[in-house]
Amino acid sequence: MEDLYVECLVARKPRPYETLLKGLAWGFTVLFAVAGLIFLPVLLVGAVILVLIDFFALPRLSVEYEYLYVSRSIQIDSIYSKEKRRKTAEYELEQMEIFAEESAWQLDEYKNMQTVDKDYTSGEDGISAWILIVHNGQEIHRVRLEPNEEMVKAVRSVYPRKVFAKA
Numbered sequence: 001m002e003d004l005y006v007e008c009l010v011a012r013k014p015r016p017y018e019t020l021l022k023g024l025a026w027g028f029t030v031l032f033a034v035a036g037l038i039f040l041p042v043l044l045v046g047a048v049i050l051v052l053i054d055f056f057a058l059p060r061l062s063v064e065y066e067y068l069y070v071s072r073s074i075q076i077d078s079i080y081s082k083e084k085r086r087k088t089a090e091y092e093l094e095q096m097e098i099f100a101e102e103s104a105w106q107l108d109e110y111k112n113m114q115t116v117d118k119d120y121t122s123g124e125d126g127i128s129a130w131i132l133i134v135h136n137g138q139e140i141h142r143v144r145l146e147p148n149e150e151m152v153k154a155v156r157s158v159y160p161r162k163v164f165a166k167a
Helices: 016-038 043-061 105-110 149-158
Strands: 005-011 063-070 073-080 084-092 096-101 116-119 130-136 139-145
Touching: 005 149, 016 043, 063 149, 084 130, 084 139, 096 105, 105 130
Parallel strands: 116 139
Antiparallel strands: 005 063, 063 073, 073 084, 096 130, 130 139
């Protein structure tokens, strides 16, 4: 049997507070640097600390999600500032209950279920989001994804009775 490999890249839309946070962080850094050069050289230490914080923390605000479907599992990686990759989650589809579009009626029985919610979508309005309900150890995860059509077809080809598009 041949293994199927499908990948999909989704860029998360920047949230308004993240843009404000980036602006404030760099603004305070410049303010500390200028004040350190003009008034108190001790403030230059604060400017250096702020530069380090800006350099290491702010790139984590720019995120892309990469979904990989390989050998009956979906792996989700987070890519920060298009440079650093981190494995975020992996779900074995043999433990899957259902994979359906967000508005599909088949998800109605899972609405009141106690789940751990995960959102790996772009956050845009009007997207075609899919919900994956999967057992992950002792917990049930409700994962919100934004897969491309090729990935949906790949999952449907292996698990046709568990994949539902909206009616």
